[in-house]
Amino acid sequence: MRAPRKPNAVVIGAGFGGLAAAIRLAARGYQVTMVDRLDKAGGRAYVYEQDGFRFDAGPTIITVPHLLEELWALCGKRMDDHVQLKSLDPFYRIRFDDGETFTYYSDPAAMRAEVARLAPQDLPGLERFMQHADAACRTGFEGLSTTPFTRVSDMLRALPGLARLGAWNSVAGKVASCFSDERLRSVFSFHPLLVGGNPFNVTAIYTLINALERRWGVHFAMGGTGALVQGLVDLVEGQGSTLRLQTEVKRILLDEGRACGVELADGEMLPADVVVSNADAAWTYRMMLPEHARQHWTNRRVERANHSMGLFVWYFGTKKRFNDVGHHTMVLGPRYQPLLTDIFKRKVLAKDFSLYLHRPTATDPSLAPEGCDTFYALSPVPHLGGNVDWAVEAEPYRQRIQRRLEDTLLPGLGAEVVTSHYIHPGDFRNRYLSWQGAGFGMEPSMLQSAWFRPHNVSEDVPGLYLVGAGTHPGAGVPGVLCSAKILDEVVPHAHTFIL
Numbered sequence: 001m002r003a004p005r006k007p008n009a010v011v012i013g014a015g016f017g018g019l020a021a022a023i024r025l026a027a028r029g030y031q032v033t034m035v036d037r038l039d040k041a042g043g044r045a046y047v048y049e050q051d052g053f054r055f056d057a058g059p060t061i062i063t064v065p066h067l068l069e070e071l072w073a074l075c076g077k078r079m080d081d082h083v084q085l086k087s088l089d090p091f092y093r094i095r096f097d098d099g100e101t102f103t104y105y106s107d108p109a110a111m112r113a114e115v116a117r118l119a120p121q122d123l124p125g126l127e128r129f130m131q132h133a134d135a136a137c138r139t140g141f142e143g144l145s146t147t148p149f150t151r152v153s154d155m156l157r158a159l160p161g162l163a164r165l166g167a168w169n170s171v172a173g174k175v176a177s178c179f180s181d182e183r184l185r186s187v188f189s190f191h192p193l194l195v196g197g198n199p200f201n202v203t204a205i206y207t208l209i210n211a212l213e214r215r216w217g218v219h220f221a222m223g224g225t226g227a228l229v230q231g232l233v234d235l236v237e238g239q240g241s242t243l244r245l246q247t248e249v250k251r252i253l254l255d256e257g258r259a260c261g262v263e264l265a266d267g268e269m270l271p272a273d274v275v276v277s278n279a280d281a282a283w284t285y286r287m288m289l290p291e292h293a294r295q296h297w298t299n300r301r302v303e304r305a306n307h308s309m310g311l312f313v314w315y316f317g318t319k320k321r322f323n324d325v326g327h328h329t330m331v332l333g334p335r336y337q338p339l340l341t342d343i344f345k346r347k348v349l350a351k352d353f354s355l356y357l358h359r360p361t362a363t364d365p366s367l368a369p370e371g372c373d374t375f376y377a378l379s380p381v382p383h384l385g386g387n388v389d390w391a392v393e394a395e396p397y398r399q400r401i402q403r404r405l406e407d408t409l410l411p412g413l414g415a416e417v418v419t420s421h422y423i424h425p426g427d428f429r430n431r432y433l434s435w436q437g438a439g440f441g442m443e444p445s446m447l448q449s450a451w452f453r454p455h456n457v458s459e460d461v462p463g464l465y466l467v468g469a470g471t472h473p474g475a476g477v478p479g480v481l482c483s484a485k486i487l488d489e490v491v492p493h494a495h496t497f498i499l
């Protein structure tokens with residue numbers, strides 16, 4: 001007699017969300033096949049290797065490390081034995097347009113001293129802000145990030161807690177009520193940009209990012225974020241799951257309306273008892289499922305949703321080390337709210353920009369040849385819903401970023417660059433199949449969060465589950481790891497299948 005087979009799960013996409021989903025499903029008895037159209041796992045955490053330099057393409061700030069440690073524990077291992085996370089302090093330095101800086105420390109006393117140096121009148125506001133952020137973290141992160149918002153009653157239950165926190169206010173609104181100094185207003189409100197939200201539009205609950213950084217630290221994976229991705233791939237393969245790269249899913253197969261597998265771009269069919277999509281949520285509905293199978297995520301609804309901003313990222317290596325530059329620096333431009341309006345609402349490519357400069361070699365010199373530095377400069381830009389022709393604009397835009405960096409932090413940069421590569425929203429669309437080339441899926445505004453966001457359990461197709469930035473709770477490595485954790489609650493245990 002043949003042994004009963006394990007139920008099959010197909011996971012579309014090997015981003016952090018997909019990798020975590022694969023590990024959790026295999027730990028719960030599924031035979032998992034994970035497919036990704038790229039040649040390496042990691043999704044937005046892809047690693048470019050060029051001329052001896054190693055560039056993490058996406059996430060660099062690792063927070064809430066216990067969400068990663070849980071994945072190793074599920075496989076009977078310890079993360080520390082495989083990947084070393086180094087905690088950073090200060091977390092970042094913020095450089096204002098006039099050259100003044102603010103150093104963002106984990107230590108509350110050091111943080112108070114920085115606020116006192118720039119605007120002593122805002123010290124009481126700092127305390128109020130921290131208390132609000134801590135409360136938002138307890139309610140929004142600890143309370144709701146692993147709650148599956150599948151029924152409207154889940155949302156109704158959450159509403160009183162959200163109302164107490166003034167969730168209808170924006171992050172920028174909350175921050176403005178605590179700080180009078182414009183510089184401090186940008187320092188304490190920029191965090192939603194890390195998950196694709198306009199601080200002037202996303203709910204004040206997102207102040208939780210500030211609190212979770214202070215509570216669990218800001219870390220860097222030695223060897224780069226790619227070391228974490230490789231560690232997760234090793235876990236997946238160690239569980240006996242299959243990872244198929246350079247394999248694109250064309251559509252999700254349905255049997256009487258229920259997901260029953262996927263069809264690959266080359267026509268091969270992979271049958272499955274459960275399908276998990278870590279692909280962009282909008283793309284999953286709009287492009288991988290026929291419209292007649294969708295009552296909720298109709299074409300119109302997907303197209304009318306607000307998507308997060310796009311990103312222009314310039315990766316470059318220098319033949320000298322810029323030792324004065326820290327690991328994470330925000331280089332702010334002359335305008336804050338008007339620039340965000342250009343990006344999110346007007347969708348025009350502004351002449352000025354605010355940049356995030358990543359210099360991982362400040363912490364781990366092994367990411368560049370000896371005596372050299374690895375960098376990336378990230379600039380939020382409109383997604384492809386605007387009118388920017390990146391085929392024309394990209395190189396001049398890169399040059400403007402270079403000039404800005406030469407004028408601020410990296411004098412003489414042009415003569416030092418020995419390797420260079422950039423990506424723009426068109427690449428996000430073509431590589432990651434991201435709707436409108438958005439950097440982070442749908443914008444995490446109040447009306448596109450929790451129950452309003454594409455659910456982890458598909459509203460339209462039984463047997464289909466969603467993980468990753470486009471579903472609840474949203475973008476960022478902690479968010480997508482939480483989305484995979486929700487699967488433990490909503491995907492039936494393997495032993496419930498009769499096969």
Ligand SMILES: Cc1cc2nc3c(=O)[nH]c(=O)nc-3n(C[C@H](O)[C@H](O)[C@H](O)COP(=O)(O)OP(=O)(O)OC[C@H]3O[C@@H](n4cnc5c(N)ncnc54)[C@H](O)[C@@H]3O)c2cc1C
Binds near residue numbers: 015042060
């Ligand atoms: C430049 C940048 C910097 C960031 N910095 C940080 C940071 O410092 N800290 C932080 O926490 N977060 C950061 N983020 C956000 C974070 O990286 C993302 O939210 C998160 O990694 C997204 O993970 P995901 O699981 O949604 O999958 P993704 O990384 O989006 O991966 C999805 C995968 O699905 C694959 N796929 C899509 N369609 C198909 C298909 N049809 N067939 C097969 N495969 C398919 C894609 O190839 C891709 O590999 C950053 C993001 C970017 C872009």
